[in-house]
Amino acid sequence: MRVSPLIIVSATFLGALAVASAGNFYRDFDISWGDQRARILNGGQDMALTLDRASGSGIQSKNEYLFGRIDMQMKLVPGNSAGTVTAYYLSSQGPTHDEIDFEFLGNLSGNPYTLHTNVYTQGKGNREQQFHLWFDPTKAFHTYSIIWNPKRIIFMVDNIPIRVFNNLGSIGVPFPQSQPMRLYASLWNADDWATMGGRVKTDWTNAPFTSSFRNFNANACIRAPGSSSCIRTDTNQDSTWQDQTLDAAGRNRIRWVQQKYMIYNYCTDVKRFPQGLPPECKQSRFL
DSSP states (O other), X not given: OOOOOOEEEOOTTTOSEEEEEEOOHHHHEEEEESGGGEEEEGGGTEEEEEEOSSOOEEEEESSOEEEEEEEEEEEOOOSOOTTEEEEEEEEOOSTTOOEEEEEEEOOSTTSOOEEEEEEEBTTBOOOOEEEOXXXXXXXXXXXXXXXXXSSEEEEEETTEEEEEEEOOGGGTOOOOOSSOBEEEEEEEEOTTTTTGGGTSOOOGGGOSEEEEEEEEEEEEEXXXXXXXXXXXXXXXOOOGGGGXXXXXXXXXXXXXXXXXXXXXXXXXXXXXXXXXXXXXXXXXXXX
């Protein structure tokens, strides 16, 4: 195996960071809960999380990331998945934590999954957008991506943007930009709220429930103690995420998704915000 030389890259916003590359679940993650219900397979290339009546399961990355592009291929719990939640998200720690969420809310057989997204800054979320998908996420693997740079966060499904959260610090909107975050994945029971507001409970006769993961990739930056630069360990890494935005095709795709598949947007929920919508809702969604 040829080992690429280290390359020192100057980047004013990256600080003391190192770029991570193609992932391996054994190398890059710890099983954080659920014991044997979280299984790393195929030499670290694949991972499965299981939920039964006793417990769910979860993993967390060994590294903390500060900006980057994170990709994960996932295949969700099939059949009657009501009450279950498969989560894939970045989060820091503490009461003022930042977080970027993909959560997949299960449903009765024949009904679509709900993809729930949220952004927390300084411990506050309440920025939910929800979607149905244009495919069955239980039949095959699909790629779910988080692009996070100092200007924006882009949520992507199979490289199609579904949501953008822009850095609008200039008008007082907090943006996650200073707290490194670990990557987490989990499968757990949330039948008190996940399906139809908790009206449909988990049917444990279908347990154990399993979600599968593969092709994790972190084209991202991690803290490198003692360094003031970004150290690239792979000469072929794509750095377009550092200032990625939406071109005309991307804006057309996100409009298509939001017009046809969005089922909830906090920025249109005037009943929830009687004193006025949050300030970011008044700005262009696709800057």
